Amino acid sequence: MLTFRNVSKTYADGTRALAGITLSVAPGEILALVGGSGCGKTTLLRLAAGLDTASGGAIHLDGEALDRPHPGVGLVFQEPRLLPWLTVAQNVGFGLAGHGAPERRARVAHALDRVGLAEHADRWPRDLSGGQQQRAAIARAFVAQPKVLLLDEPFSALDAVTRQDLHGHLLGLWAETRPTIVLVTHDVGEAAVLADRAVVLRPKPGRIHAIFDIATPRPDDPEANAAATRQLRAALGASLRENA
Template sequence: MLDIDDLSKTYADGTRALSDIRLAVPAGEIVALIGGSGCGKTTLLRLVAGLDRASAGAIRLDGETISAPHPFVGLVFQEPRLLPWLDVAGNVGFGLSDVPRAEREARVAHALERVGLSEHARRWPRELSGGQQQRVSIARAFVANPRVLLLDEPFSALDAFTRRDLHGHLLALWAETRPTVLIVTHDVGEAVALADRVVVMRPKPGRLDDTVALPLARPRDPAAASSEAAARRILAALDRSLRPAETDRVAEPSAAWW
C-alpha cells in the first residue's frame, strides 16, 4: 500500500505547490494523475520518489516512511535518460550491480524480450529511435522489480502509434509483478487505456479534486463505448477542476490543462 497522508509542499519563495494531498493506492493499482498546469503532478511524483522533501505530511510504502530515494520505488522520466557509454543491455541492468551476474543477465534478457528489443541488446542508445529508447527506460525500471513505479509523462514526446504500442509493453510488464503505478499524463486517452483510477488535480495550490474509477477489462479498445464514456467523465471532471471554487475566486485564473 502506498499511503500519501496530508502531504503539502511549499517552496522557499513561498509558492504553495501542493496542499493537503491524501491518497491511498493499493498494491497493484494503476492510478493516473491528470490536471491543469501548475497543479503539482510532477512535484507529487518527485516527493513519492524521495527526490524532494515535503513541507508537511508523510508518504509511506507498506508502513515505511519515504523521505529519500527508495530501492523499491522506480521512476521513468519524460526523457529516456540513458547512459550513452553503455549499450542497451548495460542500461537496463545498470541498477543490478549487486545481483549475481547470471541472474542479472537473465533478468535483463527477459525485460528486453518483453519490450521487443532482444535483438538490440548490444546496440548503443544513439542507434535507437525515440520510442525504442523509451522502451529501454521502461525495461530498466521494471528489471529491478519495484513495488511502486512512477511515470512522469513518459510517452508525451512520441507519436500516437508508438505511444499505443508502448502502452501494450508497459501493461505486459506490469501484469507480471503487478507493482503499484502512478502515471502523470495530459492525455485523457492514455489515462483511459492504462489506469484503474484517474485522479484529477486542481491547481494553485495543487490538491486532489475528483476521482474517476475505470473498472474496464483489459485490453481496452479506445473506440469502444465504455472507453469513450470514461473519457467523457474525465473531461467533465477536468473542466470542473479548472473552474474557480468559491474559496479561489480571488486567486489567479488556472491555466488550461493541456
C-alpha cells in the same frame, strides 16, 4: 499500500506546489494523476520517489516512510534518461549491480525481450528512436522489480501510434509482477486506457479535485474507454475552468 497523508510542498521561493494531498493506492493498482500543467503532478511523483522532500505530511509504502529513494520504488522520467555511455542492455541492467552476473543477464534479456528490444541490446542509446529509448527506460525500471512504479508522463513526447504501442508494453510488463503504478499524464485518454482510478488535480496550490473509478476491463474495450475518457475530460475541464 502506498499512502499520501496530508502531503504539501512549498518551494523556497514561496510557490505552493501541493497542499493537503491525501490518497491511498492499493497494491497492484494503476492510478493516473491527471491535470493541467502546474498542478503539481510531477512534484508529487518526485516526493514519492524521494528525489525531493515534502514540506508537510508524509508518504509511506507499507508503513515505511518514503523520504529518500527506496529500493521498492522505481521511477520512469518524462525523458528516457538512458546513460549514453552504456549500451541498451547495460542501461536496462543499471539498477541490478547488487545481483550476480548470470541473474542480471537473464533478467535484462527477459525485459528487453518483453519490450521488443532484444536485437538492440548491444547498441548505444543514440542509435535508438525516441520510442525505443523510452521502452528501454521502462524496462530499466521494471527489471529491478519495484513494488511501486512511478511514471512521469513517459509517453508525452511520442506520436500516437508509438504511444499506443508503449501502452501495450507497459501493461505487458505490469502483468508479470503487478506493481502499484502511479502514472502522471495530461492525456485523459491515456488515463482511461491504462488506469483503474484517475485522480484529477487542480492547480495553485495543487490539490485533489476529484477521483474517478475507471471500470474498463483490460485489455481495453474501446467503447468503455471512450465513456471513461469523456467523463474524465469533463471533470478535467471543470477543474481547469474553476481555476481560470
